[in-house]
Amino acid sequence: MxxxxxxxxxxxxxxxxxxxxxxxxxxxxxxxxxxxxxxxxxxxxxxxxxxxxxxxxxxxxxxxxxxxxxxxxxxxxxxxxxxSEKLTAPQRLQYSKQHKKQDNPLRDILDIELANMDELINIMQGKAYENLINMIISDKQLILLSARMSATILPYVGYILNKMRSNVFQLIPNSPMWDTLELCNPEDVNIVTVMFPRYPKILVQKCSSLKEKGFHIAGVTDNHFSPAMNFCESTVFVPATTSSIFDIYSTPIAFFNLLLRDAAKQMPELDQRMEQIEQIERENEVYFK
Missing domain, CATH: 1.10.10.10 (Winged helix-like DNA-binding domain superfamily/Winged helix DNA-binding domain)
Incomplete structure (x- = not known):
């Protein structure tokens, strides 16, 4: 060393x-x-x-x-x-104040969450981020893979993605496709796994199995020590606040929203698709008036 x-x-x-x-x-x-x-x-x-x-x-x-x-x-x-070069004067003031015990525990949590949001500016760039965008705009089948609490993010991401493109699937343990995914041709499928602490063992094992069979996996996780590092071709690190009874996923949710916004800019036929969806929803009176 x-x-x-x-x-x-x-x-x-x-x-x-x-x-x-x-x-x-x-x-x-x-x-x-x-x-x-x-x-x-x-x-x-x-x-x-x-x-x-x-x-x-x-x-x-x-x-x-x-x-x-x-x-x-x-x-x-x-x-x-x-x-020393990265640390701005406002940051020095902010961090030095944190030595003093806060009277309001909620203030501590909100400060951490705001700091996490600020990190998104640096997170949303680089090759790993570009790879996620390329998977989203690809014609290949897109699989969103997760388990337990991490999987609560999938319905939000999956809902938006299904508006943007076809062949998007959410896979969690016990869903029918979970057990048959390995039967697909790895070259026809892109997989994005969402994995935050506590890392579900069943998800780690599934991703390891998929890697052995040659599937292309991109990961969204919280840090370099995540088990996702063992099987993902590229990984984006997004912080989740852990200073509450349960982890707070507002930063990962914001990350995915902005990621999908960036992907949408590279989908030339998206306007037409969105208009068709809007027409179907008007015909079916989807929204309350």
Whole structure:
């Protein structure tokens, strides 16, 4: 592993985090938090980080020693050098204020969600994002694959996609096509899997099986430590807020809405299709007047 003192980019640091995260669930928890909150981390003490994650300060210290640093403060010096150009003055003010205990827990959750939404600007670009668009506008059959709570996103995405194009299917465990998908020709099908914590084992196993049979899978998941990394040809990382009783999917929903907007711009016959759908809905008096 590279000398941590020589690291000059977050990509290099992230590679180290992924390596050490494999050693224990606690280390993975720390690594995921750093990956999602690396700008915020530089304003936190080791005690604050431990409290935030519900772990001991000793675990925090051992993690950074495993990374190759003398301790947490030694790590911060490297991190500060990496992010100094990215950190704006408003961000410095925002993150430094977060040391103070908020009186309203709802405010904490909303602040996190707003920060997640801000990340979409950077998320919605690059080759993995372009690959998702290409799958959507392709003539191939499009499969939306998920399970358990992650699958609650599919009806929203599937509803819009069926307005935009044909041959879109939502697959969850126990649906008829779930057990027969492997019988399709991999070259005739594009698969998009939606996988957020807690990662459903049945979904991981299904995607692994599909990969072995040569299917093309793109993933939408939350971080580089997701099991989706093991079988997706391309992966887009979208944060989901976990600071509530159940995870909050407003950022993933916003992501898909904007993704489908970008895809629609590349579908020249979409206007005609939408007008035909509108005509059918008027004839059937779909909407209340």
């Amino acid at each position: 590279k000398d941590p003192k020589l690291i000059q980019s977050f990509e290099e640091l992230n590679s180290m985090l992924m390596h050490v995260a494999k050693e224990s669930p606690t280390y993975q928890k720390i690594a995921v938090y750093i990956e999602k909150n690396y700008l915020r981390i530089i304003f936190m003490t080791a005690n604050e980080l431990a409290d935030q994650l519900g772990i001991s300060q000793g675990s925090v210290s051992r993690f950074f020693i495993a990374l190759g640093y003398r301790g947490y403060n030694d790590f911060l010096r490297t991190l500060q050098n990496i992010v």
